[in-house]
Amino acid sequence: MEIALKLLVIDDEADFRELLKIILEKKGYIVDIAHSGEMGINMINKNEYDVVLTDMIMDGISGIKVLEHVKSLDCGIECIIITGFGSVENAVDAMKNGAFSYFIKSNNPQELIFDIEKVKKIKLLSKENSVLKKEFKKSEFILTSKSPLLKKTIKLAEKAAQTDLNVLILGESGVGKEVIARYIHMCSRRKNEIFMPVNCYSFSDSLLESELYGHEKGSFTGSNSMRVGRFEASHNGTLFLDEIGDIPLSTQIKILRNIDRKEIERIGSNKVIKTDFRLISATNKNLNEAIADKNFREDLYYRISTVIIEIPPLRKRKEDLPILIDYFLHKTQLETKKRVEKIDEKLLNLLINYDYPGNVRELKNIIERLVVFTEGNTITLDDVQYYDIFSKPDIQDNCITLKAIRQSSEKNHIIKVLENNNYKIDKCSKILDISSRQLYNKLNEYDINIK
Structure with missing residues (x-):
């Protein structure tokens, strides 16, 4: 992110301000000049500047008065005081009152450029931080x-x-x-x-x-x-x-x-x-x-x-799933410009019962795929293939234990039987060929919520 700083040089010495303008413009800065404090203040009121470089001692309005005006505006303009060697003590006092730094006219202009670059760096970081704050709000x-x-x-x-x-x-x-x-x-x-x-x-x-x-x-x-x-x-x-x-x-x-x-x-x-x-x-x-x-x-x-x-992990705070699902659904609709009014109850139940080994990041990806795959304004199980939506490409089959495969398959089958039979425990237990008590134990073991 590159910033072209806009500078205002205020000095009643014509040769010095013109020379300074040439030096600063060669460094890529945008430079305006003013021959008096009064003219400088008028230009500050009408234009936007990043840095004001003002001579401290001038006829009429002094550099200190310019500094006071800049600080009263509270608009993020930095002020560098330009002074002769004999007025360094006053320039230091100006820094206590809010000046960014001071520059002695007889010194190497590179010192002044170094201070301006400091301002540039600070403004760059400020802009980056503003972007980060927006990301945080999201x-x-x-x-x-x-x-x-x-x-x-x-x-x-x-x-x-x-x-x-x-x-x-x-x-x-x-x-x-x-x-x-x-x-x-x-x-x-x-x-x-x-x-x-x-x-x-x-x-x-x-x-x-x-x-x-x-x-x-x-x-x-x-x-x-x-x-x-x-x-x-x-x-x-x-x-x-x-x-x-x-x-x-x-x-x-x-x-x-x-x-x-x-x-x-x-x-x-x-x-x-x-x-x-x-x-x-x-x-x-x-x-x-x-x-x-x-x-x-x-x-x-x-x-x-x-x-x-x-x-x-997300599997230990499933009470947050409805909030997160709704958030990602709304966010994805805005990003894809695709209108989806709701998620089918059967699919929603599946989403809430899934364990999300990839946590919130995986949930976000699943919702995004659901929105992309659906053709209507309601996402249903018919719109998507179960293994496509909940696939985990980063997990290789040869890294999964037999026990994990059995548990995953058993849990998914129980969920499907419950959904297809309106969550009637007695009927589902007969289909699964286990007792109602065994089914309740399985529901507890796999953390499956029922109505």
Whole structure:
């Protein structure tokens, strides 16, 4: 995401402001100029600027008055004070009153460009955070729950948000660990800063370090420019390390030091960069087993797990299924521009009784396929093939035990018999050739709800 900053230079020295305009435009900035504080304020009132660079001492309205006007507008404009060497003390006072920085006219203009680039970075992160906030709002459905288990999880997340303690989120794949991480961020004092997610599993070992720490230009083959890493970019905000259990041991050692000292070094640089971030980690792995197998450092585990939050799988909070099904049905209709009024009662019962090994993510995919497959405005069992909708392509048949196959087949058959016979227990037990009591035991064993 590239930002072309719009700048306003206010200075009563014609040569200096024209020279500054040429230098800044060569760097790709959009630059307007004003020869007085009064003219500058008029232009600020009529136009949108990202940065105002104003001389401090001018006839009429001074740079300090321009700064006060900019701050009174509260519109996100940053102000850099330009001053001579003899007025540095006054410029420092201006910074206390809200100026972003100051620049001494006799200094190298590169110092000024460096400060403008800082503003650019902050605005870029602000825009990214705005996008993330919108994404978070789309995910709020998962926090609407009737489940005592999930309610307890949400309450713990809210308590953790009031501190800066490191949080470790545990749970199966697809339960919504990132949603809870975003919720903690949005409830914290850092909510107006960046939320920086990193999926550690999606990067190779070497790329992960570059992603986390950034690198200097020329530090390795292909590094044609300086890159800011995720640690540095999450300054003042929240860094979310998803799938932290997949980080290699060599990187774990570095991360441990970064967490302790809150400082990093870019690859190819010896310069220490201080960074203040709140760390939230997540994994679907058993880290205690990983520690026992020497695949995860015990000291890192204790650093990241000051607060542990475990999200229950979807099969343990089935009371939330109607809410989630309705949400995904509505969402998919909007995305596909396809009108579906309801789901047939038999199919709905099937959806509610399914165990969802892929959790919320799998439910979302199932509803999307149902909407695509249906031809009418009501989705029924006749519209879809059972094995197509509930297929699990990531699970190979040779990885499933015979016991699991028998249980799955038995459960599905019981559900079909119940549906076809209007849930009459006596009739169904005769068809299944078992007693009513045995059937009730099976219903309990497979967590099958009946009317």
